[in-house]
Amino acid sequence: MITQNAKMADISIESIMLQYSDMVYRLAYARTRNKADAEDLFQEVFLKCHKANQQFSSEEHCKAWLIRVTVNLSKNLLASAWQKRIVLKEDPSWNSEKDSASPPENDKGEVFYAVMKLPEKYRIVIHLYYYEDYSVSEIANILNRKDSTVKTQLFRARELLKQNLKGEYDYV
Amino acid sequence: MFRKEYKKDFDSVTPDINLIEKTAQRLNNITAKKHSGIQKRFVVAAVTICLLIGGGFMASNLTKPAFVLVAFADDGGDQIINIEGNTQVILPFGKISRGDRHFYLDETGKKIYTYDVGFDSGGISVKGKNISSVKYTSDLGEFRFLHPIPQRQGDAEGKEILTTFYEELGNKSFDVNWIPWDAINIVSENGSINFANLPSDNVRIEVFFKNGEIMIKHLKLSFNNDGDLIAKIITK
DSSP states (O other), X not given: OOOTTOOGGGSOHHHHHHHHHHHHHHHHHHHHOOHHHHHHHHHHHHHHHHHHTOOOSXXXXXXXXXXHXXXXXXXXXXXXXXXXXXXOOSSOOGXXXXXXXOOOOSSOOHHHXXXXXXXXXXXXXXXXXXXXXXXXXXXXXXXXXXXXXXXXXXXXXXXXXXXXXXXXXXXX | OHHHHHHHHHHTOOOOHHHHHHHHHHHHHHHHHHHHHHHHHHHHHHXXXXXXXXXXXXXXXXXXXXXXXXXXXXXXXXXXXXXXXXSXXXXXXXXXXXXXXXXXXXXXXXXXXXXXXXXXXXXXXXXXXXXXXXXXXESSSEEEEOOSSGGGXXXXXXXXXXXEOBTTTBGGGGOEEEEOHHHHHHHHBSSOOOGGGSOOEEEEEEEEETTSOXXXXXXXXXXXXXXXXXXXXXXX
16 A cells, blocks of 8 residues: 555555556556457556656555556557547447457446447546546546536536436436 | 446456566566666766766856756656757647547537547646746647645646746656647537648747746747647747
């Protein structure tokens, strides 16, 4: 466990990786929807962390930094994948990306599949809000976005989820 | 409850132990390489220090306050370039791209089409000695400074921000993100797009030195056809 006010110099990169491996991998998966890409991204994030030799002031600082780097690095990965595709999809569907993605996990509920069908920008805010329990302003700070942008993205994501989910859910 | 269901589904998404071991191995390899390079770097550093000491006497009375503008990618600090002279340079951040097209329904039920927008985050900074603060002003974009230590309460954002020197950050005290909201909004909207036609931004960088001197540089930021962010120092 990283203690408050500890610095990265005092903590090995291996310890950071072990502590945040699940968090980074889940975010990478939510972003890429693809095991192979998520694994590539996972490695890149911790290599960057090691090279940057960033000084962390707290666990929260370390976690926020890793989230930001995961999202930023995934842009390169998504951009290169996107450039290989020519056809733009009007109706985002996880199933429509079968060619480039691993088969969906078969032990998940409808919520998982519905979120995976959302556009990428919505998946990230949904994941940070509902899985990592960040507030709107915390997400805005981490992602370098305006509060209003994050609020709008959450709103639109929920609207899409309501259209796609059979069950009635409380989105608090 | 949505949150509970989502967490339950995602709890089982975990990295394989093989992935963790493979990553640990790559980290170890880098560490080993770093250690083998220390001796060589020490020699280079020692030579540099000797040169600085030798030239210091002559330079001390001639050196005027000066600074260099730099651009950095927000991906761990590997990519930093100087922005100098009056030629255009492609910056290591700010590449703008268009992703998938989507739609949502507005209040009237009408389909509104939008595009995902990729923007590689990063920013600009100044490097130099005896700088006490830097004021950045943008015509169209927005600057953001986030202090890496949240407790320092130094965060700022807006079209004009003032960054001050922090001992613990050194020259990184003046690193600011630049975000072109206008360009991002245009790229997200429906319709064809030519990145080179996106609005360019004029940025003013005002550097305040500890001896009271002030130096100003102007920068024009624009995009090329490929969406790369281009900078050019403007002489006024």
